[in-house]
Amino acid sequence: SQQGEEDPQALSIQEGENATMNCSYKTSINNLQWYRQNSGRGLVHLILIRSNEREKHSGRLRVTLDTSKKSSSLLITASRAADTASYFCATDRATDSWGKLQFGAGTQVVVTP
Amino acid sequence: GAGVSQTPSNKVTEKGKYVELRCDPISGHTALYWYRQSLGQGPEFLIYFQGTGAADDSGLPNDRFFAVRPEGSVSTLKIQRTERGDSAVYLCASSPQHSTDTQYFGPGTRLTVL
Numbered sequence: 001s002q003q004g005e006e007d008p009q010a011l012s013i014q015e016g017e018n019a020t021m022n023c024s025y026k027t028s029i030n031n032l033q034w035y036r037q038n039s040g041r042g043l044v045h046l047i048l049i050r051s052n053e054r055e056k057h058s059g060r061l062r063v064t065l066d067t068s069k070k071s072s073s074l075l076i077t078a079s080r081a082a083d084t085a086s087y088f089c090a091t092d093r094a095t096d097s098w099g100k101l102q103f104g105a106g107t108q109v110v111v112t113p
Numbered sequence: 114g115a116g117v118s119q120t121p122s123n124k125v126t127e128k129g130k131y132v133e134l135r136c137d138p139i140s141g142h143t144a145l146y147w148y149r150q151s152l153g154q155g156p157e158f159l160i161y162f163q164g165t166g167a168a169d170d171s172g173l174p175n176d177r178f179f180a181v182r183p184e185g186s187v188s189t190l191k192i193q194r195t196e197r198g199d200s201a202v203y204l205c206a207s208s209p210q211h212s213t214d215t216q217y218f219g220p221g222t223r224l225t226v227l
Contacts, residue, residue: 033215041202042117042220043156088155099144099208100169101216103155 006089006107014112019076021107023089024069030092032065033101034074036085043088046074051094079111115139117219119205125225126195134190134222138207145188146216147180148204156204162188195226 007022023032031050035043049056049065049072056063062075076083086108090101118137126132138145143164148156158172162182170180177195182188192199202223206216 035218043204043206043218045215045217048215090155099146099161099214099216100158100172101146101148101156102158103148105153105155 006087006104008107009105010108010110012110012112013079015080017079017111019079019083019109019111021074021087021109023072023074023104025072025089025091025102026070028094029067030094032063032072033090033092034061034063034072035088035090035103037088037106038085046087076109079109081111081113083109084111085109117205117207117217119203119219119222121222122220123223123225125227127227128195128197130195130226132192132195132224134192134203134224136188136190136205136207136219138186138188138205139209139217140186141209142207142217143185143210144208144214144216145182146206146208147188147190148206150202150204150221152201159190159203192224195224197226200224200226 005024013019029051033048034046037043047058047063049063060077065072086106088103088106090103120135145162147159150156160180161169165182165185177193179191202221204221206218208214208216
């Protein structure tokens with residue numbers, strides 16, 4: 001079973017626009033991570049936010065975490081064609097062995113020039 | 114330094130055959146994870162090693178699946194009597210020490226069972 005659910009399932013935007021995707025989860029977590037995947041192969045780690053943090057930034061990425069709503073958002077600002085990929089949130093559940101990530105089904109982002 | 118590597122990149126086999134998938138983690142990483150990703154889905158956890166021992170194998174779907182990491186570095190995922198439903202991309206990841214660290218993923222092995 002998958003812990004996280006991303007929304008929307010797919011997103012199509014133009015270069016320069018911002019892209020926002022959301023992740024909801026069901027149980028308490030130690031941390032939440034966002035990954036990017038190109039062409040269905042290896043995942044690239046983007047950002048990790050711990051349960052006691054509310055917001056983190058990394059370059060053009062901004063991640064928020066609301067543990068009361070069990071949700072997170074990933075914002076990509078000033079998108080580029082190279083941002084075209086699938087984006088996954090993954091949670092490290094407090095009830096599981098540490099590091100056992102639970103992934104959502106992902107958001108497919110297409111950025112057109 | 115080198116990232117996580119996985120071999121082979123693609124494996125095609127026939128139903129009922131035995132396969133081995135190899136993962137070379139980043140040097141010095143003590144934690145190693147295997148995930149399986151079906152088309153259109155996110156990765157699903159299979160097993161987690163801390164050093165040589167399997168700390169959590171709760172994600173292995175059945176006893177046809179087995180994984181080892183005898184020297185605490187390279188790991189091999191073994192699948193016996195493969196079934197068509199085993200077709201997926203098998204991903205390996207490693208992390209430096211404590212398992213709350215970032216996980217670094219390999220490129221995956223695409224397994225196709227005919």
